[in-house]
Amino acid sequence: MSQRYEIRFSGAGGQGLILAGVIMAEAASIYDGKQAVQSQSYGPEARGGASKSEVIVSDDFIDYPKATVVDALLALTQEAADKYSHDLKEGGVLLIDSDLVKNVPPGNFKTVAFPIINTAKNEVGREIVANIVALGAMVALTGVVTKESAEKAVLARVPEAFLELNKKAFNMGFDKATAAQA
Amino acid sequence: MAKKVAFLQGNEAAAQGALYAGCTFFGGYPITPSTEVAEVMSNELPKIGGKFIQMEDEIGAMASVIGASLTGAKVLTATSGPGLSLKQELIGYACIAETPCVIVNVMRGGPSTGMPTGPSQSDVMCAKWGTHGDHAAICLTPASVQELFEETVRAFNLAEKYRMPVMVMPDEIVAHMRERIVFPEPGELEVVNRTAPSVGPAEYKPYDTSFGDVPPLAAFGSGYKFHVTGLNKGQDGFPTTKAAWVQAEEERQIRKVDANVDDIVQFEEYELADAEVAVVAFGSTSRSARFAVNEARKQGIKAGLFRIKTFWPFPDKQIAALAGKVKRIITPEMNLGMCTGEVKRCAEGKTEVVGIFRVDGEPINPGQILEKIKEVK
Numbered sequence: 038m039s040q041r042y043e044i045r046f047s048g049a050g051g052q053g054l055i056l057a058g059v060i061m062a063e064a065a066s067i068y069d070g071k072q073a074v075q076s077q078s079y080g081p082e083a084r085g086g087a088s089k090s091e092v093i094v095s096d097d098f099i100d101y102p103k104a105t106v107v108d109a110l111l112a113l114t115q116e117a118a119d120k121y122s123h124d125l126k127e128g129g130v131l132l133i134d135s136d137l138v139k140n141v142p143p144g145n146f147k148t149v150a151f152p153i154i155n156t157a158k159n160e161v162g163r164e165i166v167a168n169i170v171a172l173g174a175m176v177a178l179t180g181v182v183t184k185e186s187a188e189k190a191v192l193a194r195v196p197e198a199f200l201e202l203n204k205k206a207f208n209m210g211f212d213k214a215t216a217a218q219a
Numbered sequence: 220m221a222k223k224v225a226f227l228q229g230n231e232a233a234a235q236g237a238l239y240a241g242c243t244f245f246g247g248y249p250i251t252p253s254t255e256v257a258e259v260m261s262n263e264l265p266k267i268g269g270k271f272i273q274m275e276d277e278i279g280a281m282a283s284v285i286g287a288s289l290t291g292a293k294v295l296t297a298t299s300g301p302g303l304s305l306k307q308e309l310i311g312y313a314c315i316a317e318t319p320c321v322i323v324n325v326m327r328g329g330p331s332t333g334m335p336t337g338p339s340q341s342d343v344m345c346a347k348w349g350t351h352g353d354h355a356a357i358c359l360t361p362a363s364v365q366e367l368f369e370e371t372v373r374a375f376n377l378a379e380k381y382r383m384p385v386m387v388m389p390d391e392i393v394a395h396m397r398e399r400i401v402f403p404e405p406g407e408l409e410v411v412n413r414t415a416p417s418v419g420p421a422e423y424k425p426y427d428t429s430f431g432d433v434p435p436l437a438a439f440g441s442g443y444k445f446h447v448t449g450l451n452k453g454q455d456g457f458p459t460t461k462a463a464w465v466q467a468e469e470e471r472q473i474r475k476v477d478a479n480v481d482d483i484v485q486f487e488e489y490e491l492a493d494a495e496v497a498v499v500a501f502g503s504t505s506r507s508a509r510f511a512v513n514e515a516r517k518q519g520i521k522a523g524l525f526r527i528k529t530f531w532p533f534p535d536k537q538i539a540a541l542a543g544k545v546k547r548i549i550t551p552e553m554n555l556g557m558c559t560g561e562v563k564r565c566a567e568g569k570t571e572v573v574g575i576f577r578v579d580g581e582p583i584n585p586g587q588i589l590e591k592i593k594e595v596k
Contacts, residue, residue: 059226059397062226064395066398066399067224067399073399074398076392077395078337079336100510101506101507102506103392209288
């Protein structure tokens with residue numbers, strides 16, 4: 038892969054999307070030995086408001102650190118899906134939370150949907166790990182980093198008491214996305 | 220042994236660069252998008268016996284770093300636009316009292332509180348003319364996380380070498396983005412320490428120009444006693460209004476930088492050898508420009524990039540030479556023409572200078588620059 042691969046995590050402030058982007062970029066940069074840049078944009082609110090975190094992965098030097106044409110987009114809220122799907126490329130992939138994004142934005146891309154936040158809350162057991170469920174799903178859908186590297190990057194970011202919880206969240210997201218796109 | 224690598228945010232890299240340079244004091248008043256600099260310093264300084272203090276406001280923060288610097292410490296503060304405005308009175312004090320200090324200012328929208336979380340490049344004039352009166356200015360505008368580390372180290376070196384405040388000004392994008400950084404080993408990057416006086420406390424004068432344009436600075440607490448003021452001062456540091464002396468001293472303080480521009484000014488030239496269209500850019504905008512230059516080259520357009528690393532002193536003679544060589548210069552920047560004005564000044568009408576200005580909180584994207592390259596070629 039010498040081309041840029043562009044990933045955008047979007048939703049509301051406080052959902053942990055910046056961290057999800059950071060972990061994805063760390064997996065690529067530190068564990069997979071690729072080039073990666075992570076950037077973010079958010080409103081002045083600490084919670085709520087549309088928020089996005091972008092990751093560019095490439096084998097070559099990355100100049101422009103922001104997205105140009107997005108290859109893969111995660112939208113955890115309707116507002117984010119409406120605001121951030123305009124530059125998703127043809128043939129790209131959109132992952133949405135099926136409970137929260139009722140109006141799927143139109144476009145020539147593949148849409149994958151499953152109840153991400155509900156999975157975190159009821160199947161993993163804690164809503165707070167919804168970002169890690171989403172990250173696992175994005176790793177499965179993009180294939181831009183290896184599953185092993187991504188899992189290592191997740192575990193390196195998590196306090197010891199929560200290792201199992203996050204491992205479960207990551208794998209559940211990975212498996213659900215794999216099943217949902219089949 | 221393999222070097223230590225990390226995936227770091229720009230602001231974190233600035234703080235790590237300060238620690239590498241030997242910074243032992245941070246005085247600040249946290250403000251987004253610079254807060255992470257203070258955050259890292261508050262965690263790290265106590266571990267090495269340094270001091271972190273959050274002051275009552277930005278003016279107090281600036282005063283605290285000046286005081287700490289006079290005790291011999293290498294000092295840092297970090298802020299953003301509105302905080303930089305407040306610090307200006309004391310930045311002028313640091314200029315006239317010739318006190319080394321480093322100010323990291325992360326550029327967000329302005330004027331006033333402006334757009335707190337959006338990127339901007341509109342503080343570069345404030346770096347030079349923010350505080351009143353004639354004074355020299357050094358301002359560095361890094362474009363990557365690695366460079367933010369290295370340029371913060373260099374800022375400390377220049378502050379200590381020329382005995383003056385030095386600003387590091389990443390835009391919000393460079394300050395908040397994360398990239399892989401390779402930490403230099405101790406000793407790998409040059410670290411300049413302050414010149415100590417070669418005379419004893421009895422003979423010491425804090426502005427003794429017989430030692431050159433940068434007189435040695437003694438540390439309070441080491442037995443040396445001297446007067447420090449914001450007024451024009453004599454060699455002993457006490458106020459003076461002697462006309463000839465004040466004139467000579469004002470000129471010396473400007474000369475510290477003017478006579479050493481080649482030691483201070485750094486820049487990067489990319490694909491300029493045969494270029495007909497040159498993009499002159501700095502900070503994150505230079506990364507968009509590089510992308511656009513590569514795209515233009517693919518389409519057979521001879522485009523190149525002059526990347527400004529040191530914004531002040533401005534790379535006057537390099538821009539003048541560039542203007543004599545290319546057909547057009549394009550100046551994209553996240554303000555309404557601050558760098559463009561300087562480039563026009565240096566170009567002296569030798570070539571047309573076309574700006575691309577954006578102040579809506581969005582970055583200038585490569586497509587915008589490519590479009591302009593095609594338009595003017």
